[in-house]
Amino acid sequence: VIDSLGAPESVLVLGGTSEIGTALIEQFRTSGRLRRVVLAARPSALRDQLSSRLAGQLAEVRTVDFDATDLDRIGETMRACLDDADIDVVVIAAGVLPDNEEALRRPAVAVEAAQVNYVAAMAALLHAADALRRQGHGVLVVLSSVAAERPRAANFVYGSTKAGLDSVSRGLAEQLRGSGVTLLTVRPGFVRTRMTAGMAPAPFSTDPTTVARAIAENLRGPSRVIWVPGLLRWVMLALRAMPAAVFRRLPQ
Numbered sequence: 240v241i242d243s244l245g246a247p248e249s250v251l252v253l254g255g256t257s258e259i260g261t262a263l264i265e266q267f268r269t270s271g272r273l274r275r276v277v278l279a280a281r282p283s284a285l286r287d288q289l290s291s292r293l294a295g296q297l298a299e300v301r302t303v304d305f306d307a308t309d310l311d312r313i314g315e316t317m318r319a320c321l322d323d324a325d326i327d328v329v330v331i332a333a334g335v336l337p338d339n340e341e342a343l344r345r346p347a348v349a350v351e352a353a354q355v356n357y358v359a360a361m362a363a364l365l366h367a368a369d370a371l372r373r374q375g376h377g378v379l380v381v382l383s384s385v386a387a388e389r390p391r392a393a394n395f396v397y398g399s400t401k402a403g404l405d406s407v408s409r410g411l412a413e414q415l416r417g418s419g420v421t422l423l424t425v426r427p428g429f430v431r432t433r434m435t436a437g438m439a440p441a442p443f444s445t446d447p448t449t450v451a452r453a454i455a456e457n458l459r460g461p462s463r464v465i466w467v468p469g470l471l472r473w474v475m476l477a478l479r480a481m482p483a484a485v486f487r488r489l490p491q
């Protein structure tokens with residue numbers, strides 16, 4: 240149960256090794272009430288490292304194998320994550336940032352990104368919504384992106400996968416009204432994580448802790464869309480309204 244200050248007792252992170260997901264767990268842990276974490280992720284040394292560190296800090300830590308390209312197994316994976324106890328917060332954090340140029344040469348790269356970022360994320364989100372609806376409470380947190388808001392020549396493959404997820408997320412938020420379950424659609428700009436390692440930071444770049452703090456601050460209350468940093472809400476509003484001829488001249 241999430242207390243009046245917005246601190247949850249239990250969290251499931253799909254993409255449990257993600258840097259933003261890890262920062263969010265840390266944010267909840269330092270709020271002092273977090274007891275139980277489920278990390279759904281591909282088996283890796285990083286997953287082992289994170290789960291053993293958290294096991295020393297929390298009452299219960301569980302890992303569940305989750306490969307977003309294995310679409311046939313998502314239902315089974317989500318049942319393993321969700322069936323046995325209440326979960327206060329479910330975070331959909333698994334994602335890939337494909338190289339747009341490579342995707343143009345090898346469309347299979349775009350297809351895999353769509354599978355991970357959109358198809359698997361949508362399936363996981365719908366399974367989680369169903370479980371939380373039956374439970375009667377909980378918050379779904381969806382890691383979308385500002386890239387969902389307007390396609391750019393340099394990044395439209397990733398942007399389109401996030402646009403699909405963003406649309407499911409906002410539609411589901413409406414559908415969940417009155418159920419006791421709320422949904423936070425999070426649109427970060429450029430976040431300095433291993434996903435963006437080696438790339439030149441875009442304007443308004445931020446870090447995983449700032450994203451985690453913004454999520455924690457918006458956990459209570461009705462479903463909403465948030466931008467991180469918040470200023471991006473207005474920047475994106477202007478960019479969306481901008482004529483194509485002007486938009487094209489901006490640095491890509």
Ligand SMILES: NC(=O)c1ccc[n+]([C@@H]2O[C@H](COP(=O)([O-])OP(=O)(O)OC[C@H]3O[C@@H](n4cnc5c(N)ncnc54)[C@H](OP(=O)(O)O)[C@@H]3O)[C@@H](O)[C@H]2O)c1
Pocket residue numbers: 253254255256257258259260280281283285305306307308331332333334335336355382383384385426427428429430431432433434435
């Ligand atoms: N960084 C940014 O600038 C930024 C901006 C806006 C939105 N976001 C979104 O925020 C979310 C978290 O990103 P991050 O920055 O924290 O990046 P990250 O540290 O690279 O995390 C990405 C996560 O996705 C998982 N993943 C990738 N492919 C997978 C697959 N086939 N099956 C299961 N899991 C898979 C990775 O697991 P493995 O450890 O197994 O690889 C990892 O847990 C993503 O959805 C991303 O699109 C990021």
